[in-house]
Amino acid sequence: MIPYATAAEAEAALGRAMTWAEAAWFRYSATMPDYLLSCHNALILLVIHTVMPLPFLLLEHLAPAVALRYKLQPRVRLSLATFLRCYRDSARVFLPVVGPFLLVAYPLLKITRVRMGLPLPSVAEILSQLVVYLLVEDYLNYWIHRLLHTKWAYNNIHHVHHEFTAPAGFTTTYAHWAEVVILAIPTYLGPAIVPCHITTHWLWFSIRLMEAIEIHCGYDFPFSPAKFIPLYGGAEYHDYHHYVGGQGHSNFASVFKYCDYIYGTNKGYRYHKANVAKVA
Numbered sequence: 492m493i494p495y496a497t498a499a500e501a502e503a504a505l506g507r508a509m510t511w512a513e514a515a516w517f518r519y520s521a522t523m524p525d526y527l528l529s530c531h532n533a534l535i536l537l538v539i540h541t542v543m544p545l546p547f548l549l550l551e552h553l554a555p556a557v558a559l560r561y562k563l564q565p566r567v568r569l570s571l572a573t574f575l576r577c578y579r580d581s582a583r584v585f586l587p588v589v590g591p592f593l594l595v596a597y598p599l600l601k602i603t604r605v606r607m608g609l610p611l612p613s614v615a616e617i618l619s620q621l622v623v624y625l626l627v628e629d630y631l632n633y634w635i636h637r638l639l640h641t642k643w644a645y646n647n648i649h650h651v652h653h654e655f656t657a658p659a660g661f662t663t664t665y666a667h668w669a670e671v672v673i674l675a676i677p678t679y680l681g682p683a684i685v686p687c688h689i690t691t692h693w694l695w696f697s698i699r700l701m702e703a704i705e706i707h708c709g710y711d712f713p714f715s716p717a718k719f720i721p722l723y724g725g726a727e728y729h730d731y732h733h734y735v736g737g738q739g740h741s742n743f744a745s746v747f748k749y750c751d752y753i754y755g756t757n758k759g760y761r762y763h764k765a766n767v768a769k770v771a
C-alpha cells in the first residue's frame with residue numbers, strides 16, 4: 492500500500508511528476524494491502540505455466556508436418572491425454588506448494604527488503620538486477636541439479652522430472668514437490684542479495700519460468716531470439732539432458748552453458764554432437 496492518499500501527495504513526496512508507469516502503479520496499488528501484492532507472483536506464474544506451453548501443444552496437434560521440422564525428438568509424439576495428465580499432475584504439485592508459500596510470501600518479501608511503493612525502478616536498475624539474478628540462479632541451480640543426480644536424490648526426488656525423456660511444455664514443472672521447493676531457493680537468492688522493487692520481482696520470476704518452459708518445449712526453432720544470447724543453453728541443450736536420462740551426467744545447466752564447460756559435464760553432449768555431425 493502506498494502511504495499517500497492522492498497522486499498530488501505522491502508527487503510532492505517524489506519532488507517531481509510521476510511517469511506514466513508510476514501513475515499506473517499508483518492507481519493499481521495505492522489502496523491494495525502489501526500482502527495481496529505479495530500474492531500476485533503465484534497467480535502470474537500459474538497463468539504463464541498454463542498459457543505459454545499451449546502454442547507448442549497446438550502446433551504438434553494442428554500442424555504436425557510443420558512441427559516435425561523443428562521437433563527435437565520427432566519420433567516421440569505425446570498424446571493430448573498425456574499433455575493434460577502432465578498439466579494436471581504438475582498443477583497438483585504446484586498448488587499445495589503454493590498454498591503454504593502464500594502464507595510466507597509476505598514475510599519473505601519483507602526479509603528480502605523488496606520495495607512496493609514509489610519511485611519505480613529505472614530500466615538500468617531492472618536490467619542490472621536481472622543480470623545478477625540470472626548469474627546467481629544459474630550457478631546455484633547447476634550444483635543443486637548435480638546433487639539431484641546423486642543416487643539417493645535421483646531415486647527419491649529427481650526421477651519424477653525425468654519421467655519424460657522427450658520434454659514438452661507442461662513437463663517444465665512436472666517434478667516432485669521437494670524439487671519444486673528446493674529449486675525455488677536459487678530463484679529467491681538473487682533478490683535476497685540485491686533487493687528490488689516488487690514489479691522487478693514479478694518480472695524476474697516470470698522470466699525464469701518462461702526460460703524454463705522454453706528449454707522444455709521440445710522444439711529447436713532457428714529463428715528463436717534466445718539463439719542470440721551468448722552461452723545460452725536452450726531447448727536443444729536441455730533436451731539432451733532428458734534424452735540420456737538419469738544415467739547420463741551431462742548438461743546440468745539451466746540457463747547458460749559455462750558451468751558444464753568449466754566442470755566438464757558436457758562431454759557426453761559434445762561426443763553426441765560430434766557423432767551427429769559425422770553422420771550428417
Ligand SMILES: [Zn+2]
Nearest residue numbers: 636640649732
Ligand atoms: Zn536432471
Ligand SMILES: [Zn+2]
Nearest residue numbers: 652707729733
Ligand atoms: Zn528438465
